[in-house]
Amino acid sequence: MKILCGYNANIDAIYKVDGSQMAEMAESYREEISEKIKDPPGFISSIPDFFAGLFTSMEKGTGAEWMVRDKEVSRWLRNNFLEGSLLRMGGNMGIMANVLSELGASRVIPNVANPSELQMSFFSRKAIFIPDGGEIQIDGSGGAFSTFESDENELIHFVFDFKKGEKFRFIENIISVPRENRFIATYDPLNFELHIDEQFSRYALEHIGEMDGALISGYHLLRERYPDGSSYVEKLNRSLDQLKEWKVLNNKLYIHVEFGHFSSDKMAYDVFNSLFPLVDSIGINEDELAMLAHMSELDTSGILEMDAEAILETAVSLCEVSGPGRVQIHTREFVLSVASDMHLGAEHILETLHFGVNCAAAFACSGKLDERENLLKIASSIGRSKYGKEQVQNIADQIPSGDDGITREDSIFRKYREHFICAVPTRLCGDPVATVGLGDTISSAIFLRELELRA
Numbered sequence: 001m002k003i004l005c006g007y008n009a010n011i012d013a014i015y016k017v018d019g020s021q022m023a024e025m026a027e028s029y030r031e032e033i034s035e036k037i038k039d040p041p042g043f044i045s046s047i048p049d050f051f052a053g054l055f056t057s058m059e060k061g062t063g064a065e066w067m068v069r070d071k072e073v074s075r076w077l078r079n080n081f082l083e084g085s086l087l088r089m090g091g092n093m094g095i096m097a098n099v100l101s102e103l104g105a106s107r108v109i110p111n112v113a114n115p116s117e118l119q120m121s122f123f124s125r126k127a128i129f130i131p132d133g134g135e136i137q138i139d140g141s142g143g144a145f146s147t148f149e150s151d152e153n154e155l156i157h158f159v160f161d162f163k164k165g166e167k168f169r170f171i172e173n174i175i176s177v178p179r180e181n182r183f184i185a186t187y188d189p190l191n192f193e194l195h196i197d198e199q200f201s202r203y204a205l206e207h208i209g210e211m212d213g214a215l216i217s218g219y220h221l222l223r224e225r226y227p228d229g230s231s232y233v234e235k236l237n238r239s240l241d242q243l244k245e246w247k248v249l250n251n252k253l254y255i256h257v258e259f260g261h262f263s264s265d266k267m268a269y270d271v272f273n274s275l276f277p278l279v280d281s282i283g284i285n286e287d288e289l290a291m292l293a294h295m296s297e298l299d300t301s302g303i304l305e306m307d308a309e310a311i312l313e314t315a316v317s318l319c320e321v322s323g324p325g326r327v328q329i330h331t332r333e334f335v336l337s338v339a340s341d342m343h344l345g346a347e348h349i350l351e352t353l354h355f356g357v358n359c360a361a362a363f364a365c366s367g368k369l370d371e372r373e374n375l376l377k378i379a380s381s382i383g384r385s386k387y388g389k390e391q392v393q394n395i396a397d398q399i400p401s402g403d404d405g406i407t408r409e410d411s412i413f414r415k416y417r418e419h420f421i422c423a424v425p426t427r428l429c430g431d432p433v434a435t436v437g438l439g440d441t442i443s444s445a446i447f448l449r450e451l452e453l454r455a
């Protein structure tokens with residue numbers, strides 16, 4: 001399978017916070033920081049802003065993500081924290097491109113906003129092809145910072161993990177952390193603009209006829225307003241024009257868009273409604289579904305509790321408004337596909353959902369992507385979500401089966417309100433090694449299996 005991947009890849013740097021050490025570093029900015037803690041700016045344009053955000057998060061035990069707006073601060077963060085961080089591929093697209101490559105796609109072409117040596121070192125070696133420099137040739141075991149010069153423009157999400165129970169003094173106050181959580185300082189101006197690399201665009205156009213699919217994410221990083229006064233609309237449209245052009249040149253191209261957490265319900269809703277019928281399918285989690293439901297003034301109760309019937313009703317209502325397409329909702333407990341057309345037979349769709357669930361569970365437990373056979377072997381020993389099974393069963397009980405309905409312990413298929421519904425429970429890893437990117441793993445594995453079954 002040959003697959004184009006847009007748009008967001010970055011570097012995630014995970015740093016384990018030592019409170020006293022942070023307080024010591026913050027000492028020379030103490031007055032400014034205490035002023036900022038009283039009136040948190042919500043973004044970072046100076047070093048005191050950073051400490052104000054970090055200390056506020058730690059004191060309350062809440063998670064937060066603040067954008068770094070200043071290149072000098074980004075340099076300061078790199079100089080102070082990069083070397084002590086665990087570095088890995090970040091960005092939904094970067095993660096999904098690696099899943100496709102590791103699971104056996106023959107060629108995966110990612111859009112990389114900042115193709116620095118460090119960024120490139122996180123890509124899978126199996127099938128990733130970068131239009132610019134040809135096959136990736138960097139060796140090294142995936143991103144040891146010390147082996148690469150850090151690039152001025154490196155796109156880094158600095159994740160500051162702090163532990164429950166940590167105690168330290170800052171000025172006169174004792175900060176005591178009530179809950180483990182993370183404060184994220186993100187320097188990523190290019191992906192926030194949905195940057196499209198020229199070489200990627202050119203390669204995609206020249207080779208579009210050979211491509212089987214396109215896997216797209218990164219819309220959730222759009223901002224309502226940019227410093228130059230522009231809005232997200234033009235950036236979104238530039239991407240939609242690209243997808244339209246691909247579809248015109250290759251009407252067999254299968255396109256899946258994976259959602260993420262948007263900064264506003266309105267933008268999430270706008271993007272969702274501008275994608276169908278251009279793209280074939282959209283992947284979302286329950287939080288993202290609740291945002292869409294909220295904007296459409298639909299009942300949101302039950303969605304966050306992962307009530308399958310509530311999720312199903314909402315998804316069908318959204319599909320009725322947005323036009324023909326398929327929404328695939330993954331929750332911790334089950335995966336549900338709601339489609340206006342059958343792009344594959346029901347048994348095949350169920351097979352793709354199981355494949356995605358199995359890959360994600362194996363990845364969660366082992367922390368790495370492996371050969372497909374090994375992943376599936378690991379997955380077979382991971383139990384299915386009990387709650388997920390009950391929820392799937394509820395749908396089966398509520399909707400008459402009809403002639404071609406399928407009802408099994410781990411798979412159901414129904415027709416409901418003119419839509420085709422498939423659902424399977426997840427397999428849950430009790431003690432996951434990896435927690436980030438599990439949804440991306442589910443969606444990209446399902447996508448790859450769909451392409452294979454369509455061929």
Ligand SMILES: Nc1ncnc2c1ncn2[C@@H]1O[C@H](COP(=O)(O)OP(=O)(O)O)[C@@H](O)[C@H]1O
Binds near residue numbers: 441
């Ligand atoms: N412990 C776990 N074991 C297996 N799968 C999990 C586990 N926790 C979460 N998942 C899967 O990962 C998905 C997370 O998706 P999402 O919230 O979109 O994360 P991300 O966008 O970070 O990839 C869940 O819907 C669930 O299917």
Ligand SMILES: [Mg+2]
Binds near residue numbers: 259260439
């Ligand atoms: Mg997700």
